[in-house]
Amino acid sequence: MNQKSGKASIKLTQPVYILNSASVVGTKEGEGPLGLLFDKVGEDDLFGCATWEEAESKLQKEAVGLALDKEGLRPEDISFVFAGDLLGQSMATSFGISTYQIPLLGVYGACSTCGEALTLGVMSIAGGFADKCVCVTSSHFASAEKEFRFPLEYGNQRPLSATWTVTGSGAFVLGREAKGINGKARAAVTAMTVGKVVDYGLRDSMNMGACMAPAAADTLAQHFTDFAVTPEAYDRIITGDLGKVGQRVLVDLLRERGIDISKQHIDCGIEIFDGESQDTHAGGSGCGCSAVTLSAYVLKQLEEENWKKVLFMPTGALLSKTSFNEGRSVPGIAHAVVLESVG
Amino acid sequence: MNQKSGKASIKLTQPVYILNSASVVGTKEGEGPLGLLFDKVGEDDLFGCATWEEAESKLQKEAVGLALDKEGLRPEDISFVFAGDLLGQSMATSFGISTYQIPLLGVYGACSTCGEALTLGVMSIAGGFADKCVCVTSSHFASAEKEFRFPLEYGNQRPLSATWTVTGSGAFVLGREAKGINGKARAAVTAMTVGKVVDYGLRDSMNMGACMAPAAADTLAQHFTDFAVTPEAYDRIITGDLGKVGQRVLVDLLRERGIDISKQHIDCGIEIFDGESQDTHAGGSGCGCSAVTLSAYVLKQLEEENWKKVLFMPTGALLSKTSFNEGRSVPGIAHAVVLESVG
Structure with missing residues (x-):
């Protein structure tokens, strides 16, 4: 091993x-x-x-x-x-x-x-x-x-x-090779942290940011422990689709554990829409949200070396129509991937 | 690699x-x-x-x-x-x-x-x-x-x-160790073949065996090619839940490709129920069918060395209520795992 x-x-x-x-x-x-x-x-x-x-x-x-x-x-x-x-x-x-x-x-x-x-x-x-x-x-x-x-x-x-x-x-x-067709790869993956199901008992499918934030906090705290690093190790810590509400909850939850990510944190769901003019409320979400933002925006920043190293962490709300209608909670999960500029 | x-x-x-x-x-x-x-x-x-x-x-x-x-x-x-x-x-x-x-x-x-x-x-x-x-x-x-x-x-x-x-x-x-708490492990996994989506355009959710059989045939043929072996390499070739209809289709499809698995083939869905007395028609199915049959029956045969080497291949029908109601087909997929007795 x-x-x-x-x-x-x-x-x-x-x-x-x-x-x-x-x-x-x-x-x-x-x-x-x-x-x-x-x-x-x-x-x-x-x-x-x-x-x-x-x-x-x-x-x-x-x-x-x-x-x-x-x-x-x-x-x-x-x-x-x-x-x-x-x-x-x-x-x-x-x-x-x-x-x-x-x-x-x-x-x-x-x-x-x-x-x-x-x-x-x-x-x-x-x-x-x-x-x-x-x-x-x-x-x-x-x-x-x-x-x-x-x-x-x-x-x-x-x-x-x-x-x-x-x-x-x-x-x-x-x-496995650092060189792609464009001369260099878009980014290097150097580490990952696998999340577990975290359930704070929230039941509001119209507030998935709050449902997912505890899982995001858990995976981040685990990541910092596993690698003995602090948020400063990353130019950006990028969650998938917490939105504005989830972002506030995440920052607060981590602060309670003595971790401050407020300087590094951005969220794909907040970046992808202009909430005011596009009427998208807390932000974007979905499997596609973090994926297209990674491809179009995050990897571009790493290629241009505006960022050297980021932690990319899509967040999931384990929601189904049936479990919701049966009154179950909406548990969360988040998986983190360390991405580095290939220079 | x-x-x-x-x-x-x-x-x-x-x-x-x-x-x-x-x-x-x-x-x-x-x-x-x-x-x-x-x-x-x-x-x-x-x-x-x-x-x-x-x-x-x-x-x-x-x-x-x-x-x-x-x-x-x-x-x-x-x-x-x-x-x-x-x-x-x-x-x-x-x-x-x-x-x-x-x-x-x-x-x-x-x-x-x-x-x-x-x-x-x-x-x-x-x-x-x-x-x-x-x-x-x-x-x-x-x-x-x-x-x-x-x-x-x-x-x-x-x-x-x-x-x-x-x-x-x-x-x-x-x-990773061959020894479990019982002195020896239940079985060794030595190889795998990953299946792809195979869609023959069948639309009958009440005949999933026929929907899945083409995928089972595809993964098996690929497996035999990738490892340059014949069905005789295995004591049993064990599909997940083709049932009696799917079994016939699978054997026929492979015969057309010059492969005869009729001597080795068994199906977890056929083994788990007595179709006549239990009114289960073509057989058992589901994610649990192959899993419980593997745990209770297949691994026991490998432990007792009744079988030395088997190919275990759960079969899936990629069906959803929505796609079915929209008139879409039921594509299949099958993933094969080589299991060997640890002696």
């Missing part, structure tokens, strides 16, 4: 590299603060499909296709694809990427799935089981509202603590 | 061991041909809970607890748990094993999830990322009917091609 670190973490003896990536988003995301950075913005949110679920599948398909194209790879160059989404039985994944005929390992961690897929993809390469793999996750505002909340036609009001599910998919090509 | 083999397979340089395991099942499974082999048979299928979903969570919790107890381990001895079920957003998993507070990597591969969880668990150990891990999957007849088909109260008729979702959970403790 040479790559285990602490209680829940992995310290790689050799980095694994994000060779390339792609982001495909919907119209609203295209109009947001990161709009110009995404590889592709759809003309409308059905992406030429008959249903929202098909549209989400197409997002995944296009993101994977684009990421492979950008790196000059064909599907047969990829050993495994690690993929997931938020829908029941990971429906967007089942139909989205089957055309590529790459061996598939489906993952589910709610909105933390991008962190989980990257963790497992990195393990498959660092363990010598794969040469190259692809990690992809997606979400779609309309398919998520249908899956978890109300029909769009119902036009329900949303409290200010609610987040807006991002329509988008981010795909990442991982490999 | 030292452990990749062929297009979709992994050949381990050192085996990973199933140190111990446990199976917890419902009443009907307890009355079936394997009834006496299961570790625990529930008194009724609610397992003391208020809902079917809670009951399924409890199955997972008990299976993991029992497997750890049998091996004399505590939850904190386990690096990661790889877990999944069939319900939307893997609900049984989110609530089932959170009490153990082990870092969780959620997986989804429909009824192939046991194969996927074992594959990833083995990778985490063989790659040096974990010392010990747990893999667990579950299904429950009543929660699955509610999730995928009709309310039980409706009393719908079932065609003879339909399978009966197994109420049960199987948990496996993996480690």
Whole structure:
């Protein structure tokens, strides 16, 4: 055992590299603060499909296709694809990427799935089981509202603590060499911390930031312990989709443990929308939120060396329509990945 | 890269061991041909809970607890748990094993999830990322009917091609040493083949065996190619839940490719119920079917050296209520794991 670190973490003896990536988003995301950075913005949110679920599948398909194209790879160059989404039985994944005929390992961690897929993809390469793999996750505002909340036609009001599910998919090509087709890889993955289910008993599906913040705090505290580091080790600590409410809870929870991340913390859900002008309330959310923000914005900062080292931690609310209707709580989970600039 | 083999397979340089395991099942499974082999048979299928979903969570919790107890381990001895079920957003998993507070990597591969969880668990150990891990999957007849088909109260008729979702959970403790608490491990994992999504366009959710058989044939053919072996290399080739219809389709599909598995093939779904007397039609199915049959029956045969080497391949139908109602097909996937007697 040479790559285990602490209680829940992995310290790689050799980095694994994000060779390339792609982001495909919907119209609203295209109009947001990161709009110009995404590889592709759809003309409308059905992406030429008959249903929202098909549209989400197409997002995944296009993101994977684009990421492979950008790196000059064909599907047969990829050993495994690690993929997931938020829908029941990971429906967007089942139909989205089957055309590529790459061996598939489906993952589910709610909105933390991008962190989980990257963790497992990195393990498959660092363990010598794969040469190259692809990690992809997606979400779609309309398919998520249908899956978890109300029909769009119902036009329900949303409290200010609610987040807006991002329509988008981010795909990442991982490999063991630091050099990609562009001369250098987009970033190096050097360590990971795997989260556990944390349940504070919250039951409000319209305040998922608060539901997820305890899990985010738990994984971060575990990470700092496992690696004996402080928040200052990172230029940014980037959560997936806590939004404005969850961010406040996270900072407060960690302060109680004597950890101050207020200077380093940003949240993909807060970055991706302008809450005021876009009426997205607490921020963006979903499997696609952290994935497209990582691909379009975070990796760009690492490439340009504006940031040298960041902790990227998608956060998930383990919510289902059935468990919610049965009065169960909404537990959270968060998986952290250390990303470094390759210079 | 030292452990990749062929297009979709992994050949381990050192085996990973199933140190111990446990199976917890419902009443009907307890009355079936394997009834006496299961570790625990529930008194009724609610397992003391208020809902079917809670009951399924409890199955997972008990299976993991029992497997750890049998091996004399505590939850904190386990690096990661790889877990999944069939319900939307893997609900049984989110609530089932959170009490153990082990870092969780959620997986989804429909009824192939046991194969996927074992594959990833083995990778985490063989790659040096974990010392010990747990893999667990579950299904429950009543929660699955509610999730995928009709309310039980409706009393719908079932065609003879339909399978009966197994109420049960199987948990496996993996480690790197051949010796468990019982003197020797239950079996060695020496290789894996990861399946891809195979879609023949079938749309009948009451004939999942036929939907999954093409994926089973694909993974098996790939396995034989990747390792340059024939079915005779195995004492048994064990699919998860094809049932009687799917078994016929699988044998025929492989015969068309010049491969004859009729002498070696058995199916967990056929073994677990007596179709005639138990009114289960084509056989058992679900994430729990292959898991409990592996734990109670297959591993026992390997321990007693009745079989020396088997190919264990859970099969999954990538079905969701929404995709089915939208008229989509039911694609399949299957992941194969080579298990050997430790003598």
